[in-house]
Each structure stands twice: as C-alpha cells, then as structure tokens.
Amino acid sequence: MGGVLASLALAMVLVPGRASANGFELPGASTRALGRGDAFVARSDEPTTLLYDPANLADLGGVQLNLNVNNLITHSCATLTGAYPDGTPYPKVCNSGTFAPVPQIAVSWRVTDKVGLGIGIFAPVSPGFSQKFGSSEKGDIPPGLIDVDVNGMTERRAAPTRYQLIEEDLIVLHPTIGIGVALNDRVRVGFAFSSTIVLNKFTTAVAAFGGTDPRNDIVSKINVHDWFVPGITMSIHAVPIDSLDVVAAFIWRDKIRGKGDISLWPLAYRNVGSGMSGMNMNEGFQKFSGARLTAGYPWRLSFGLRYASRIVPRIKDRAAAEKASGKVEDQMKNERWDIEGDIVYSGTSEVDAFVVRPPAGMVSVDGIPIPLPEELTIPHQWRNELSVRVGGDWNVLPGRFTMRAGFSFENGAAPKSLTNLDFQPFRRYGIHAGGTLRIKRTDLSLAYAFFRNENVDLTKTRAALPQIVGVPNTAGAVVNAGRYRSWYNVIGGSINVHLR
Template sequence: MVWKVQNARPVCAAGVVAAAVLAAVPETAFAAGAEYPDNGTIAIGRGCAWAANPSDGLAFQYNPAGLAQQRGLRLYADARLAKQNVRFTSTSIKGDPIENSADAFLGPSGALTYGVGPAGPLSELTFALGATGPSAIGIVNYPHKGVQRYALTETDYFIGYYSASVAAGWGDWLRVGVTGQLAHGSAKFSQAVFSGEYPGTEPEKDSYATFEGSNTVLPTGVLGLTVLPRPDLAIGLSWRPAMDFAADGTLKTEVPEWAKANAKQVGDQAQLQLKFADVVRLGVQYKPSTRWDIELDAVYERWSVLKEVRVHTKNVTVVPSFAPAKPVKVDDIVFPHDYKDTWSVRLGGDYQAITDRLALRGGYLYESNAAPSKTVSVDFPNWSRHVASVGASVRAFGAWIDLAYAHHFVDTQVVTDSVVVQQTTPQILPGFDPVKPAVVGNGTYEASMDILSLSLRVPFGDLSGNL
C-alpha cells in the first residue's frame, strides 16, 4: 500500500443527459448509506465507540454533552488520511478488472473550546467552535474506458460542517449539549454515457460528462445527553436530524467528434437533490478506575429516507441540427436507490499505560449495508464491514499527540441481479427507436480501506493564564 495525498449518427442530447446522470454518484460524497465511520483520532483508535462521554474536541460531532467536562481553553487539531481500495470484475461488460487509482484522501477537523466551570445553577459550562470534513472518500479515479465507466470515472468533492456548540452540566450526574452546524459542500463527478444508435457498449460511442456544483449552506445540528448514574458509568445519547441537500451546478459534456454536428445543448443549469439520514448514537462507558475504560456503542442511521437521487434540470434543451425550431427539453433525471436503514455496533476502550503520559487504545466495529445487492456499484463501495483499530496518545510539553490506525474489512459483493444500467442519450433522429440501456452492474466487487489519523490536543488553561 502506497500513501500519497491529493487533496448523422444519433447523438442528440449526448452531452446533456451524460452530465445529468452523474446524480447516480453523489452519495459517494456524503454513511453506512454514504459515509464510513468516523472522524477523530481518539474515536478511530477505539473502534469509533465514543458517544457515551467523549472528552476531546470532536465531542461536538459525536455527543456535544461531552464538551461540558472540558475546563479552560483547549485547541484540538486533527488530520486523517483514508485510502479506499476498490476492485471490480464485471460480468456485464467484457474487459479487464479495474481498480481505484486515487491517492489517499486528506480529511481535516478542528475545534477550539473554553470551559468556564461552574456558572450559576450549572456545575459545568463550555462553549466551542469547530469544523470537520466528511467521513467519506472525496477523490476516486477509475480508468476512463474501464468496465465501470457508465457508473463513474472520477470524483472530486469536499463537504465541511462548520459548528458552534454549548454544553452544560447539572450536579455530577447530568450533561447536555447542542451543536449548531452549517454544511457547505462542492462536488465534481465524471461519467460515461452511451450515445450509439443501437444497443451496445462500444467505447468509441461514449460521451463523457461532468457535473460540477455546490450548495450554499445547509443548517443542521447535533443534540446530546449524557447521564452519569454513578462515578464509574456514563450513558450517552445523541441525534443528528435528517437533511434535504440541494446543490446548484452545471452540466458540461465531451462528445465524440462524429457527433458534434448533430445537435447542440442550450442551457447548462441543474440542481442535485438528495436526502441525508437521521443518525442516532447510544453509548455505555464503564470506567472503574482512572487507568482504563471500555465502551459499547450502537449507532442507527435511517437511510431508508434515500429512495432516489434526482437531478432537476433548469431550462436545459437540446437543439437538433436538422430541426433547429424543435428543441427537446431534458427532463429531470431520477435514480432509484431504495436504501435500507443501517446499524453498527462498536466496542473499544483506553488503557493508561503510564498515568498522564501514555495511553493505549483499541477497538472493533461492525456496520451493516444500506444498499441492496441490485443497486451495488463502484460509485459507493462502503458496504457492510468489520473494522479493527489501534491507537495511542503521548503527552509532551503539556500537549497530547494522538495517533490511530484502522483497517476496514469490507464484505465482497457478488452481484447477479443488478438493476444498474448504462445511461443512454435520448433518441431524436427520425426512424430510430430509443436505445435500450445495457445492464452494467453485475460482477464481483472487492473493497477495503486503510485509515491513518493524527491529532494534537493543547490545553492552554483558563483565560487568566492559570495552567
């Protein structure tokens, strides 16, 4: 494994529809349904079991109630490299197996927190500002003419969650927290579309299209609660609500030379529309001493809300060269996904090998699959998985340095009932029937993932200068 970082032939509407069909891909950018678990070096090192009583800066994402226990001014900076390994052997299209050649994807996160301590009736009060990138792979590259080309050739995207949090404690038994977030993302996807006059998969008859767009800001948030019924036990619960995501963008196309004289595209504006799932986390942490703890989490994601992905075209037409007075409207493009709700079980913990100097951690995670077999494709290789992880924290010069590694054993998918078909251009030439799209999703899908994460935690103390 190498770690690199990259932050009169009928074509008609070949370009227009080619770009629009990229709506089949965007879930790559965004859980079991479209993300993998999870961000944060400490969390990754302990199998992402970090919902009961998280104590680092990324508590604003897992369970903001955990922020309440932080005192003074603290800086948290995190960077994660994720390498997605994918191999697809098609039984639908003749050709060599393909692999993802993209470099490791860099995902940053950060937070600044200040805990004021007791405030009036509150035993604890903390404020935080933070930002986190996606727990997903933003860059994927497949062969331009590979057997997967009708699903995806490449992606380049990023989505950030810009956050503000407040958390408070009552006595020594209850903590609550809320995070308000603005999500902003940009995305660029490319894909092949078959533009031949008869059914087929000849590469020379393909058009290539790119959707590129971004949203403004999407408000969302996280609510969290932690109950401590006794000193050695913490029970945490958090919820991120479902979201409707819409990104405005353009549809750009590259058609074969022989097709350029047949039609032209007028207009290029479109909007990508999809839904994100509710995410509910429940964690139970047992900490019998200051030396060690163990935590068991369950996470539920309501991906059944994602029935389809839609590209809404805005006054996009195709004007045939032989009938310029009769433009053809490009309708909305709809892709059914029929995702299922998913769940994961996470087990992990920490051990203080040298008190206040060196901590070791490890964990395990299982996550179910959102996509039914018939809709599996290379655009979203995050199928059901087992994850093993290890991590450590070292204190030096008053700061903590955290390191974690996780390997994702993704279940191989053997698909024989695929409903994933190539996208084809509309037929506008007289005397030709619409081209029946070929099924392109059958075959064997193999995947795995390696994640390396590093973070820095700096406790500055309170604003008066006390350390």
C-alpha cells in the same frame, strides 16, 4: 444527458454526514475515535465531542485546541461481466485515486462550571474524496481510458466501469458550533448546529442511444456546489455512578439542494479502440447551467455505554484540581482503563430516490438533437443501517501514555443489486488501534484502522443498476454485473493542546 444529471445526484449524495456511519463515510471522525473503533460517543474527551456528544462540552476542562488529520488510502476494484464490441473480455479496473488527507480543527472552552462552548470545522472521511477508475493520468483525451490486453498487445480503451464512475474529487466541510450545559453533577445536555459546504467534480459516461459501444458515449463532467445544508445535533449525557457514562445523541440534517454546471463531450470515444488515440475534447463541447437536485439525508440515533476503572473519584471542580496538581485532570490521568459499546441506527431509508430537475436545453449527438428531460427520479432503495462499535483505552502510564483498540461493524445500507462504484455502502468490518503520548499539556495521538467491505459478486440475473441513456424514454443496459472487492486504510494523527 439524463445520465449526466443522474451523476450529479449521485455525486451530491456522496456528501457524508457528521461523525457517523450513515452509509456515507467511514467510522472514526477524530484520531482518538479512530483508534478505538469509533466507540467514542460516551468517551469524547476533546473538542471533537462537538461531533459526538455536545453535552460533554460542559465537562471538558479549560480551553482546548484540537488539530486533526485523517489520511485515507482506498483500494477498490471491479471486474465487470461483459466484453468490448470485438469480443475482448472486460479487464479488472481499480481505483487509482491519490492519498487523501482530511484536516480538521476544533476549540472548546469551559465558560463556567456548568457551561461549555465549542466551535470547529470538520471534514468527514469518505471513499468519495478522490477516486479514479480509468483516468487521464497518461494525458489521455478523453478521460476514462485503461490499458487492455488484446491478443498479446496493449491498447488504450474505455474503462468498462465508465457508466458508474470515471473520476471524482470531493471537498466537504462542516462548520459547527455547540453548547453543553450541566443540569447537575450527574446529567448534562447539549446542542450543536452545523452547515455542510460541498464542492465536487464528477466525471462519468452516458450512452447516447443505449448499448455499451464506447463509440456512442457522451463523457460528462460536472462542477456542483451546495453552500448551506443545515443540521443539528442533540445529546444527553448521564453519569449514574462515577464509573459509568450513558449517552444518547440524535443528528438531523436538512435535504440536499444542489446546483451545478455540466460539461458534455458527445461521442468522446469515437476514435478510441483498436489502437486508435483519443479525440479533441473541445470538439462538440457543450456546457449547461442551472441543474437542480433534491435528495433526502439520513438521520442518526446513537446510544453509548462506557465503563471505566477509576483511580480516583470523578472530580467536580476540575479547575481547582488542576491548579492544585499542576497537571491535566481527565480520563487519561484518573482512570486505569475503560471500555465502551455504541449502537448507531441511521435512517438511510431516507435515501430512496434522488429527484433531478435539469435546465431547459438540448444536446446534439451526431447532428441529432436530444432534449433534456424535465425531471429525473433515480431510485436507490436504501434501507436503514445498524452499526456497532466496541473499543477502549488502557492508560499504561496514567497521565502520560495510553494505548487503545476497537472494532466496528456496519450491516450495509444499499441493496447489492444496485451496487455502484461511486460509493459502496456494503456490509463493512473495521479493526482499529492507536495511542496517545502526553507531553506536559499537549497530547500527541496516532491511530490506524483497516476497513474491509464484504465481497460482492453480482450475476447478470441479480444485477439491476440501469445504464442511463441520452435519448428520453429509452431503457439502458444493466451495467453493474461483476465482481467487487474493496478495502480502506485510514491513518490518523492529532495534536490536542490544553491551553489553560
């Protein structure tokens, strides 16, 4: 049962932060940002500036509506070291999660020459949205079964990765409101408030008495929610000369305090293996409510520096200029090209351990009552993470068509010894490209990014992720030795309408 609540902790920590690479999500919260390597802190020229630099709300023209969808395709495989009880080596297990679209909407309004407002609902791009490592796609009961070659014959067996993750479906929303104020022609400041809403279903396996014999496993499925995790963003945007933007931004988020229901199926794989089919999942079913989780959340500090080759000087009275020209007056029209470099430092060392307090109760396994622990401390030992993003736009036809490209790098937050499939904050590289076509007052943007995690090969001597055991005070086997390979494809599309 301890493992079930450990899974609750892990699932909640999968909730990503806003527009950041703080160990929980992929760079590129909007399509334009995705296409230029997420080097967007100092460029953000659409309502998604709420996520990067709320100070720039004071510079956006008129009223803008942004509709954005990023689509995530995940490829993640693990070949664990070890074998089933009959000596059959563990096979490679790959994520079979579905195509995961991530929609967003935001509106900005420049109220006066010096004040801009913004509001939006955002959803981060995270590998945790939809993952399945051995699942019930073929109608298996219990879930978590895969095809295994046993002496030339195919059998359905429990996936060796089941102690890390079987299935996950994660929904995260960030309602956000912000304000930007121009102190003068050269300096703007901004503030945004957001809340995180989390809905998560998470399935994993727990060893009832220890060991890796699947016939002694408990399958656990949790439904958790946290309706309110407040966060703030502060930024300052300086324009020392017309061609240069300098931005500093800071994001803080409160601790995660989750509540959830936990469903358990003891000995779910008792009849699986050696060609036998699964059991009735209603047999021995138990459900518990009232589990609580407390977990730290990383802060984030961003610095952005952008240089632009300008066609005309910066426009001070944008409304008057647009009225005179009859066109949108912005970076796409008034610059030839730009290049930006961002450095993001995330306080991911806040994710050192998760503290879980389960409800009072007992789970029965083969007639043996196992009490739920009063508290579980689950170590993660994450270190602070550094990210670098470089990218830019080239206005091929100023005011009509733009191409962009970029590169991103994250040095990784989690020690390799604690590698886990439910989220993999390894060292990561990203290659990005995109473009925007303007039709009158509507911008149509597309972007693509390929992210490659570093390869991780863990020997038994280096691996250190312990299996959680149902019996209290019982040490579990190390369950993460093996080979890990993963990469992600993200395709983004957006419509940005300049309403007035």
